[in-house]
Amino acid sequence: MNMKSIKYILMAACCALFTACMDGDWNEPSFTNGAPFGNNELQETNVITIAQLKTKYPNIFAGTDQNALITDNSQIKGRITGNDLGGNIYKEIMLQDATGAIIIAVNQSGLSGYLAEGQEILVDLKDLYIGGYRKQPEIGYPYNGNSIGRMSKDIWDKHFKILGAPDTTSIQPIDFATTLNMNNDCAKLVTLKNVSFKLADGTATFAPNDKDLAVGNAVNRELNEFPATVVVRTSTYAKFAGMVLPYNSDTKTAKKCNITGIATRYNSTWQILIRKTSDIEVLK
Secondary structure: OOHHHHHHHHHHHHHHHHHHHHOOOOOOOOOOOOOOOOOOOOOOOOEOOHHHHHHHOHHHHOOOOEEEEOOOOOEEEEEEEEOOOOOOOOOEEEEEOOOOEEEEEEOOOOHHHOOOOOOEEEEEOOOOEEEEEOOEEEEEEEEOOOEEEOEOHHHHHHHEEEEOOOOHHHOOOEEHHHOOOHHHHOOEEEEEEEEOEOOOOOOOEOOOOOOOOOOOOEEEEEEOOOOOOEEEEEEOOOOOOOOEOOEEOOOOEEOOEEEEEEEEEEOOEEEEEOOOHHHEEEOO
16 A cells, blocks of 8 residues: 555544544544443343432441442432532542432542533442441442442442433532431532622632641531531532632622532531532622
């Protein structure tokens, strides 16, 4: 084959790639023969709701951390509401269905690369563990004895199947003011409306890397409109950690905003995890 022929072949390949990108295939892959992630052999056989799963293992809400092996052939199905895209959620995804939500802990970075917000998945629960970390239900693997931690990537790959394409319109947040039951509503996607940060002063940020403020590499920020049992928790590694808390320099007051995030719990405290900067809507 001469150099001229090789040149035409390369040009044709480049054109094909460009066309695919323009058609949206680059950002929204269509897996006609199954996704290149997870276990495409899984079939829906015994799907239960997330609420039913929590009911079967009431010890996840005990005062001490516990875990239990799931031995029956049950499955759950839902959509991803939270991942590590913004750096505030680490090696976890949040899965939600019409009845509730739960955290799935996986020892892998970059989960958002194949588990985008709005992606529906099927999870085979048999031989995984369910537990409560400070009363927050999680699916994973045993950690430090009775606690619950992250499962390995290899184990996770065998236990989930990607269903269709992501649909963010299917994961609309609920108003946090209606979220009253910590057992049922923990890990749900919520919006706190018309709130302001207590310590906003024009310089305070979401999560300064300050040893006097950061506990466990995260900072809790209280809100003027809620008691101290409701906080916005931000990792010092979050992409928006250095973002200044909404503040009006003219009136010298904290600005009102709508905050969307995952309503996790730590014992009896709500810890709202903002997923990305667009979850922070500053009001005029």
